Amino acid sequence: EVQLVESGGGLVKPGGSLRLSCAASGFTFSSYSMNWVRQAPGKGLEWVSSISSSSSYIYYADSVKGRFTISRDNAKNSLYLQMNSLRAEDTAVYYCARPKLNSPRAFDIWGQGTMVTVSS
Amino acid sequence: DIQMTQSPSSLSASVGDRVTITCRASQSISSYLNWYQQKPGKAPKLLIYAASSLQSGVPSRFSGSGSGTDFTLTISSLQPEDFATYYCQQSYSTPDTFGQGTRLEIK
Numbered sequence: 001e002v003q004l005v006e007s008g009g010g011l012v013k014p015g016g017s018l019r020l021s022c023a024a025s026g027f028t029f030s031s032y033s034m035n036w037v038r039q040a041p042g043k044g045l046e047w048v049s050s051i052s053s054s055s056s057y058i059y060y061a062d063s064v065k066g067r068f069t070i071s072r073d074n075a076k077n078s079l080y081l082q083m084n085s086l087r088a089e090d091t092a093v094y095y096c097a098r099p100k101l102n103s104p105r106a107f108d109i110w111g112q113g114t115m116v117t118v119s120s
Numbered sequence: 121d122i123q124m125t126q127s128p129s130s131l132s133a134s135v136g137d138r139v140t141i142t143c144r145a146s147q148s149i150s151s152y153l154n155w156y157q158q159k160p161g162k163a164p165k166l167l168i169y170a171a172s173s174l175q176s177g178v179p180s181r182f183s184g185s186g187s188g189t190d191f192t193l194t195i196s197s198l199q200p201e202d203f204a205t206y207y208c209q210q211s212y213s214t215p216d217t218f219g220q221g222t223r224l225e226i227k
Contacts, residue, residue, distance in 0.1 A: 035216075044207065044218055044219070044220050044221045045156075045158075045164065045207055045209070045218040045221075046218070047209075047215050047216040047217070047218070050214070059214045059215070061215050062121075062215070095163055095164075100166075100169060103154075103169045103170055103173070103211075104152065104211050105154075105209075105211035105216050106154040106166060106169035106170065106209075106211060107154075107156075107164070107166060107209075108166045108169075108175060110163035110164060110165075111163065112163060113163055
């Protein structure tokens with residue numbers, strides 16, 4: 001079964017750090033770019049970051065640039081998001097998402113999400 | 121950044137109704153438009169990609185159309201399981217951007 005499972009969310013104080021992980025299974029992880037998408041409570045979807053299959057190309061939303069770092073380990077079939085200098089507005093469910101192989105950034109596989117709460 | 125505007129923001133309809141949701145891009149995005157369905161507490165589900173291609177496993181009552189700046193998602197005959205929030209997403213240029221969502225409620 002094709003699956004993405006996020007972990008690492010939790011409660012963190014403003015200015016703190018957190019590292020999210022996404023474990024992939026059931027497909028050739030190293031063949032796909034990967035993405036993080038977040039959703040603040042009661043709000044819409046916001047793309048956060050993407051990384052190409054070989055980590056050669058990395059992109060960030062302006063809202064997280066300079067604070068978040070996306071990375072991957074193809075040998076471990078895992079995607080990561082290092083989040084530093086966290087702010088209250090970073091509070092959200094964070095999803096990892098896989099795009100369809102032949103359709104750029106149409107996300108056909110999503111994880112269940114991991115909740116990040118930034119609060120003092 | 122490309123802005124995506126959905127209308128309406130919410131919609132009440134009955135089982136069996138035909139429903140159309142529109143999405144407008146702030147500039148041309150060719151056919152790089154995707155539609156998702158999201159139910160409370162769940163991850164989004166891809167319904168339509170490349171404006172009009174039906175994702176595998178999605179019922180044929182869902183269809184998409186449009187190109188350039190104007191797009192539509194149509195549900196031909198609403199079923200009880202279709203009551204959810206729908207989002208459009210442009211994948212023409214980074215950053216990907218989503219519409220604000222359309223909440224489809226039971227009348």
